[in-house]
Amino acid sequence: MIRLESITRSFLLGKESVHVLNGISLSIQSGEFAAIMGPSGSGKSTLMNIIGCLDKPTEGEYYLGGENVSHYNDKELARVRNQSIGFVFQQFHLLPRLSALKNVELPMIYAGVSKKERQARAEEALMKVGLADRMNHLPNALSGGQKQRVAIARAIVNQPKLILADEPTGALDSKTSMDIMEQFRELNAEGVTIIVVTHESEVAEYANRTILVRDGMIQSPAVLDRGPSI
Amino acid sequence: MSFSENLLMALSSLKAHKMRSILTMLGIIIGVAAVIIVVAIGQGGEAMLKTQITGSGNTIEMFYQPSDEEMKANPNIFQQAPFKQEDIRALEQIPEIKRVVASSTKLSSARFQKDTVDVSTTGINQAYIQLNELKVEKGRNFSTSDFLGGRRTGIVSSKFQEEFFKGENAVGKVIMVANQPIEVIGVLEKPTGLLSFGSMEVYLPFQTWRNIYGSSDFTQVTLQAASAEQLQVAGKKAAKLLNNRHNTEKSYQVINMEEIAQGIGQVTKIMTLIIGSIAGISLFVGGIGVMNIMLVSVTERTREIGIRMALGATRGQVLTQFLIESVTLTLIGGILGIFLGWGTATVVSFFAGWPSLVSWQVVLGGVLFSMVIGVVFGLLPANKASKLDPIESLRYE
Ligand SMILES: Nc1ncnc2c1ncn2[C@@H]1O[C@H](COP(=O)(O)OP(=O)(O)O)[C@@H](O)[C@H]1O
Ligand SMILES: [Mg+2]
Numbered sequence: 028m029i030r031l032e033s034i035t036r037s038f039l040l041g042k043e044s045v046h047v048l049n050g051i052s053l054s055i056q057s058g059e060f061a062a063i064m065g066p067s068g069s070g071k072s073t074l075m076n077i078i079g080c081l082d083k084p085t086e087g088e089y090y091l092g093g094e095n096v097s098h099y100n101d102k103e104l105a106r107v108r109n110q111s112i113g114f115v116f117q118q119f120h121l122l123p124r125l126s127a128l129k130n131v132e133l134p135m136i137y138a139g140v141s142k143k144e145r146q147a148r149a150e151e152a153l154m155k156v157g158l159a160d161r162m163n164h165l166p167n168a169l170s171g172g173q174k175q176r177v178a179i180a181r182a183i184v185n186q187p188k189l190i191l192a193d194e195p196t197g198a199l200d201s202k203t204s205m206d207i208m209e210q211f212r213e214l215n216a217e218g219v220t221i222i223v224v225t226h227e228s229e230v231a232e233y234a235n236r237t238i239l240v241r242d243g244m245i246q247s248p249a250v251l252d253r254g255p256s257i
Numbered sequence: 258m259s260f261s262e263n264l265l266m267a268l269s270s271l272k273a274h275k276m277r278s279i280l281t282m283l284g285i286i287i288g289v290a291a292v293i294i295v296v297a298i299g300q301g302g303e304a305m306l307k308t309q310i311t312g313s314g315n316t317i318e319m320f321y322q323p324s325d326e327e328m329k330a331n332p333n334i335f336q337q338a339p340f341k342q343e344d345i346r347a348l349e350q351i352p353e354i355k356r357v358v359a360s361s362t363k364l365s366s367a368r369f370q371k372d373t374v375d376v377s378t379t380g381i382n383q384a385y386i387q388l389n390e391l392k393v394e395k396g397r398n399f400s401t402s403d404f405l406g407g408r409r410t411g412i413v414s415s416k417f418q419e420e421f422f423k424g425e426n427a428v429g430k431v432i433m434v435a436n437q438p439i440e441v442i443g444v445l446e447k448p449t450g451l452l453s454f455g456s457m458e459v460y461l462p463f464q465t466w467r468n469i470y471g472s473s474d475f476t477q478v479t480l481q482a483a484s485a486e487q488l489q490v491a492g493k494k495a496a497k498l499l500n501n502r503h504n505t506e507k508s509y510q511v512i513n514m515e516e517i518a519q520g521i522g523q524v525t526k527i528m529t530l531i532i533g534s535i536a537g538i539s540l541f542v543g544g545i546g547v548m549n550i551m552l553v554s555v556t557e558r559t560r561e562i563g564i565r566m567a568l569g570a571t572r573g574q575v576l577t578q579f580l581i582e583s584v585t586l587t588l589i590g591g592i593l594g595i596f597l598g599w600g601t602a603t604v605v606s607f608f609a610g611w612p613s614l615v616s617w618q619v620v621l622g623g624v625l626f627s628m629v630i631g632v633v634f635g636l637l638p639a640n641k642a643s644k645l646d647p648i649e650s651l652r653y654e
Contacts, residue, residue, distance in 0.1 A: 081567060081647050102571050109569020120564045120651065124273055136262060137569040181568070 028057040028189065028220050029078060034087035036073050036243075047073045049243040050087070055222065055236075057188065060215040062231035063224045065240035071224045072193055074240065078222065079112055079191045080104045092188065109137050113182025115192035119174040121166040121181075127153060128162040131181045138185055152180035156210060172203035179210055183219070190214065192223045196230055208233040260581070267582040270554075271589075278586060281550045284543020285590030285630065286597060289623045291536040293598025296619045298605065299525045301612035315485050316358070316388070317492045319478040319499070323508050338474030339509070344499055345382070345475065351498065353491035355483045356384040359475040361466060367421070367459060368433040374421055376457045378434055380466025388481060391460060396428035396443035399462055403442075407464030412443040416455035434459055437469050480511070540626075543590070544634035551583050551638035562642050563650025576643035583635025584628050591627025595620055 036048040047070045055061055063071050076082035077089060080096060083104075089097040096107060108114075113134075121130045131149040140148070153162050156176040166174055175195060182190050192211065196204035204227070212233055215221050223234060231237050239246040271278045321339035328334055338361055348357045360381045367376045383404045385391070391398060391412060403410050411434065418427040427441045439461065448455050467473050480495055482488040492511030499509035555562070562575055570578075599615050606613035 076648055079567075081651075102573070105566065105569050105571040108567060114567050116651070120560070120567070122561055122564060124269070133565070134568045137565075137571075137574060142262075185569075 028059070028092060029053070029055040030090040031078075032088040032090075034074075034077060034084045034089060036070075036077060036082070036085050047243050048077075048084070051240075051243070051245055053238065053245060055220065057220055058215070058218055059236060060211070060221045060234045061223070061236045061238055062234035063222060063238045063240060064226070064228075064231055065246075067226075069240045070243040071240050073243075075191055075193050075222070075224055079114060080107045105137075109134055110185060111187050111189060113179075113185070113187045113190040115175065115178050115182050115190065115195045117194040117197040119166070119171075119178050119198075121174060121177055123166055126163045126165055127158060127169065127177045127180075130166070130177055131184050134181060134185045148184055149180070152184040153177070155183070156180045170203075171199050172206060175199065175203075175207050176210065179207070179214075183214065187219070189220045189222070192221070194224050194226070196225065196227065201229070204230060263578055263581040264585060266578060267585040270558075270582060271586060274554075277550060278589075281546050281586060282543075282590030282593065284539060284546045285587050285627055286543075286594040288536050288540035288543050289591045289594025289627055290598035290601065291532065291539060292626075293595055293615060293619060293623060294602045294605070295529060295532040295536065297598065297602035297613040297615045298611065299529055300614040300616065300619075301602075301606060303522075303525050304614060305612055315483070315488050316479050316481045317488055317511050319480060319492075319495060319509060319511055321509055324506065327505065327508060338472065338476045340475040340478050340499075342473045342475070344502060345478070347498055347502065348478070348480070348495055351491060351494050353482055353487040353494065354480050356387060356481040358382065358384045358388050358390070358479040358481065359463070359477065360385055361463070361472070361474060361476045363470055365435045367417075367457075368436075369421060369430065372421065374457060376417065376434070376459050378459045378461060378466065378469075380461050380463040380470075382463045382475075384481075388479075392446040393443040394446040395426065396441070398443055399460075404462045404464060407462060407468055409437065409439050409465055410442045410462065411439040411465075412445060412460045413441055414445050414455055414458035415447045417457050417459065418444050420457065432459075434461070435469050439465075540630060544587075544630045547583055547587055547631065548634040548637055551579065551586075551635055552641065554582075555579065555638050555642040558642075559645060559650045559653040562645050563647050563653065566645075566647040567651060572643040575645075576639045579639035579642045580632060580635045583638065584631030587627045587631035587634075588624065591623055591630075594627070595623045598623075 031051055031053040034048055034051040035046065037044045037046045039045075051074060063074065065071050073082070077084050080091070080099070081104075084097055087097065088095055091107065092111065096104070099107065114120075121127075122133070125133075128146070128149050131152055132145045135145040135148060150159075150162060153159060156179050158173060158176050158180065161169060161173060161177075166177070169177065190211070195211075196207055199207065208223075208230055211221050211223065221234075223230065225231055319340075323334050331337075340359060345357050345359050348354060360379050362377055362379045365376060365378045367374055381391075383399075383401065386399055393412060394415065396412070399410065399412065402408065411432070413421075413427055418424070421427070421432075422430070427444055430441050431438050432441060433439070439459070445458075445460075461469070480488075480491055482491040496507070496509050496511050499505075500507060503509065565575060565578075602613040602615060605611075
């Protein structure tokens, strides 16, 4: 599903270039549930942004679903984000003036789905994450866990094969965190590939593979196999 | 993503900052309203001047301007009435001409009992009455038999009654005009208007006038056409006909409507240019205001833009979103401006006694122009929004 070959990413800070990712090679199979762990500042988010096609590698090749996307232009990358990837962020990133339902409809607007179908599919996605009774609430009227469920509904509504979650439980208490991870486990059981960045080992335990990142490199490429999920 | 989708999105984000949106629109509202007012009053004024010159009944006056040779050949030429009775009959044959209104005026004296006074006596043909030129207040107007029989009847001006009869009713009295008895059958209305003091006038049927003065020539001829469009043609044909009949080159003329229209056009053009540039400046300033607010809006909504991009919005879609938002802003401003301008023009013209015309072309122009302003001044902010980096935008607080 995902194959990274010697990915580097460096940023120009003034005249100096800062190397954040220093040659990352990595494969993630379709249907995997992977956790990315590592100290703060080690480059996890930068890596996730590249996997999520929000950013391009400085060097190296990135194959997503067999296609080399490292040289895609902005428009093609936008289509990939829209169709093939679902994002879940630590800060939820919901639009505050839109109801839960309208927030979930957003990715479908950019996919060109008709209004009627959009509403039906958004309702379905919200029901799936257990928010059937909160559809018309504004984000401010929802708890942290509920907001993150809306974000998950939004991530899955275009039925992507891959879901990327950068510290999805970072702003939640541990009980809610486990509920959210349970949600990801269910999605994974349906065949969706999931990659989660986290600091917490309880969260990482939901994954069937942990990838350790340190100083922009993968520390132990060995797969820590915990057997199949569920 | 459809246009209506974008429009609804734009409306909801403008609604989220109602006060700011209205204040931003203000420049556009005032600019468009100014344009509407100027054009409405200008076009109304032009229409009014045109009717004043052509008359409401599509009439045009003929005049006689002898050439130098004619004046040398006949030094008394100005004492002679330039239009013959046969001229009038010939003019009546021109198909575009509906009526030929002819009259002849002579200064004369009127006597009643012992008083004598100078009056201008005007013999009129029947078309003169049909054109509603004489407004009779007391008594009656001339009848067909007055004209055909050459009856010794006359209508006097209100000033005449006032001065000569000391305000007593003149109807029924018999006065001597050029030593011929004339029965007064009617008194005209007082002329309205600030500058018209009225004059001593007696109107007679032309037949009667001819019998008194022994002349069958007319001093004044006014043509009436069936429509305003035919007026110019009728005038040209009439002038040609009379010049042919009198063997003159261009002594018989009509006022050239095209030249006058051009003259008026020149005046309105200058006026439109001056006020148009004022409106232009206010629209430009309004446009800058829109650009400024849209730039603020883009900065404020950086995170929203990042989120939309993460969810798959292309740069083009982000650009379109903000462009439609600024066009919606200026379009609403433009529409409000049209209503404001319309209302103001109506009120102003009501009090100024000056008609105002708001044509659909002007309304359409106002709508399109405000949209163009939205596009022009929205382009920079929209472009800025579309060029944002998604990752940095998502991190923006
Ligand atoms: N756009 C950028 N410009 C410069 N430095 C950056 C940029 N983005 C990230 N970095 C740096 O790269 C390093 C890794 O960042 P990040 O991937 O966010 O780490 P993590 O998510 O593992 O905490 C940090 O030191 C950070 O300052
Ligand atoms: Mg991070």
